[in-house]
Amino acid sequence: MPRCLASIDWCDDVLVVDSGSTDGTRDIARSAGARVLQRPFDNFAGQRNYAHDQGNLRYEWVLHLDADEEVTLELLEAMHSVIGSANPLDGYRIPARILFMGRWLKHAGMYPCYQVRFGHRDLLRFHQVGHGQRENLTLERVGTLDADLIHHNFSKGVSDWFIRHARYARDEAKTAYYDDKSVNLRTILWQQDIVERRRAIKRLAMKMPLRPLIRFIYVYVLKCGFLDGRAGFRYSLMLAIYEYMISLNLHELEQAEELYAEYGEERTTPKR
Secondary structure, three states: OOHHHHHOOOOOOOOOEOOOOOOOOHHHHHOOOEEEEOOOOOOOOHHHHHHHOOOOOOOOOEOOOOOEEEEOOHHHHHHHHHOOOOOOOOOEEEEEEEOOOOOOOOOOOOOOOEEEEEEOOOOEEEEEEEEEEEEEHHHHEEOOOOEEEEEEOOOOHHHHHHHHHHHHHHHHHHHHHHHHOOHHHHHHHHHHOEEEEEHHHHHOOOOOOOOOHHHHHHHHHHHHHHHHHHHHHHHHHHHHHHHHHHHHHHHHHHHHHHHHHHHHOOOOOOOO
């Protein structure tokens, strides 16, 4: 949190949405001049939308950050350029550099991996998909910035990463099981928007056997993760383990559905 707040010390309206932390986050935020709101965590989209709707944000343009992220000077300049342009779009994707073992995972980290994090206060909203959020904007109203966030993804250690990704795997499995499973090959082959293409590839990958092995080969070999040295190998292996956790959760959901069908029972809770 201190590193994140220091990287935006140029901003005079910083809002921190806290979900009931007990590690001094609120005090750290207030000491840096930030305002603090509290809201029990349901998902990332809910927290971000709450900030827009209840945060009394002073300016029209909003940058969303997680506590383990850092803004570069290049990103600040890119955002200023957007705000000063004649016809800005409603939201902008920002690529993130993942740091692991003291180095930037330029290859194994799937750089550039984009998320919409910068947008107009009154137009940008999110909905939850899997363990992350997705913007409620049409493709033609979303642009891409050519400057990066720095993501300190392992600032709390590898154990914390696995704990978080155990939760994420459950969410990803639910999305894969309950949501639209259709695969549009035209999107994969011809879609110019890199984010939409990756989403289509992800849906296709969920249908394939041996996904953990495929994930490792894709990241370490095809995406040249080996060029990131030992860090690249370890991170590629961790992503394969994460893929396996998703597969286990998906199998568990499928087994539960088979039991419902076998005994003719009706669900007592909604699927989602």
